[in-house]
Amino acid sequence: MIGVFAGPAQRGDAADLAGLLGADAVVPDGQVLPAVRNLWPRLGAVVLFLDAGSAVRLVAPLLRDRRSDPAVVCVDEHFVVALAGDADVFTRHVADLLNRTAVVTTGPLVDSMLDELVEQLDATADGDVAACTAAIEAGELVVLRNPLNFPLPALPPNVVAGGEDATWVIVVDDRAAAAKEHVLRIVPRTLVVGVGSTRGASATSVGAALSELDTQGGLDLRAIKAFATADVKADEPGIVDAVEDWGFWHGDTAELLTFPTEELAEIGVPNPSSVVRNSMGTASVAEAAALRGARSIGHGGPIELAAEKFKRDNVTVAAARVLPRGRLALVGLGPGAAEQRTPRAEAEIRRAAFVVGTPEAITAVTPLLRAGTEVRHEGACDLAARGAAVAFVAFGTGPTLDDPVEADVIVVPGVWEH
The missing domain is CATH 3.40.1010.10 (Tetrapyrrole methylase, N-terminal domain)
Known part of the structure; x- marks a missing residue:
């Protein structure tokens, strides 16, 4: 709902604007202050036909946080002024309708934008989010690198795909990279790690092999969404304990997916093993389980093998990636x-x-x-x-x-x- 509030002298102007804003706009009867207070929880936007000072005093006690507050603008004879909430676009829209000058003062809500971006991508933020936020809000040039083409929301105009002399760089990627100053990495959880081991392999051995995904596979371990193995390995203590250890050290949980060897045997892999086929009935456990798990998590979307298998201390690991789609x-x-x-x-x-x-x-x-x-x-x-x-x-x-x-x-x- 868009609330358009005005005193008796400007109620006609408020009604005209409400008509231009569409069916969602209402002009409440009665005094402005109680009307705003009563409708506030239901409002997505607020237009006040008041001077800026009076408008600020009216809404200040009602504001909670920039993410949930409605867009608030005030209108005078010459200007439409953004006061609170994510009001930039709405301010310009009202100004166009009234043929007045828009005064945008609220900023792009970068803090909530970055937080929501991390949440939307099921990601981990690595870097100084507050400093990057401050740079964006100050209008400094920030370069965005999104090599896997994740679908992103609208970004402020000073966040660009390329450029020189940027003060900050935002990288959205699941691959490992050294920490750098003025780089904010957003690491989406896209990976399914396939694990195979000999009977009795320890959790330490499995954990050591998993760490090689960083050093040898070039993947960020924070991008792991799930682990996968053959169903005959579902109760292997070393694998089960290593998955639990991973969750403890990363402050997260990841499901251990298991699949029948008959299913794994049908999945084409780049590195099949005749030894594994003879012993388990499938030519691959780690690569096949990773691909099968990624297919399950990706709900039919595109997947790829992100790290081919490698073996360490009788443990084999590989990783598949659920590729982003629009x-x-x-x-x-x-x-x-x-x-x-x-x-x-x-x-x-x-x-x-x-x-x-x-x-x-x-x-x-x-x-x-x-x-x-x-x-x-x-x-x-x-x-x-x-x-x-x-x-x-x-x-x-x-x-x-x-x-x-x-x-x-x-x-x-x-x-x-x-």
């Missing part, structure tokens, strides 16, 4: 008002680099858009197939797809069901 969220705006939208729907709209829909649907979600989000009226499937994070918004129960899309498609209930 993301297409289908968000139904429903027939209901904005306050009925689910938090999941709003989160998917905010995380998208591209929001696609009719002009009316785009107008309805404009207060939710981050600065830098690109708006399109068609081409959602093509954008997602090229690896982008896309939200397709439509009125009604939700958009549907007639053809399959080479991307992760998420159907989001857009409104609460009653």
Whole structure:
């Protein structure tokens, strides 16, 4: 819901603006202060026909944090001023409607953006997040390196894919790299590690072999999503204990997936072993289990062998990678008002680099858009197939797809069901 608040003298202007903002905009009756307080929990955006000082005093007691606060702007005779929340895009939109000058002061919400990016990618951040955040908010040039092409949300304009003299570098990758000053590494959990061992191999031996994924395989161990082995090794103490040890030292847990040797025998691997085939009925345990586990976790998406097998102290390990794909969220705006939208729907709209829909649907979600989000009226499937994070918004129960899309498609209930 967009709340447009004004005193008696400007209620007509407020009603005109609400009409331009669309069906989600309301002009509450009565005094401004109690009206704002009563509606605040339900508001996605707030327009105050007040001077900046009065507007600040009114909303200051209601603000909690920049991530959850609504976008707040105030309007005077010449300007539309961003006051709180993620208000940059909304401020410019209101200014365009009223033919006034936008004054953007809120910044790009970089702190929450980086936090949400780590959460969205199921990743670990390695580096000084606060210092990188400060550099972005100061408008300094920051280079983004995304070699595996993870679908990312809209980023501030000073975060660029390439450039010279950057003060910071953000790297989104699952491969190992030495820590460097002014480099923030975001390590998504993309890897499934296949493990095989002789009977009785110790947890120390298995753990030592796993560590070789860093030194020999060039992979960051924090990127491990799961481990995998043959079902006949499911109760092997060395493997089970090593997986538990990994979780303890990394402050995380990873599932140990097991698969019948008959399944593993059907998986093509680059390094089959006749010795293993004769003893276990499959030519590979580590490589085949890694690929089978990645296929399971990736839900049919593309995978690859990230590290071929290597052996140490009667333990064999290999790693497979679940490759990133574009993301297409289908968000139904429903027939209901904005306050009925689910938090999941709003989160998917905010995380998208591209929001696609009719002009009316785009107008309805404009207060939710981050600065830098690109708006399109068609081409959602093509954008997602090229690896982008896309939200397709439509009125009604939700958009549907007639053809399959080479991307992760998420159907989001857009409104609460009653």
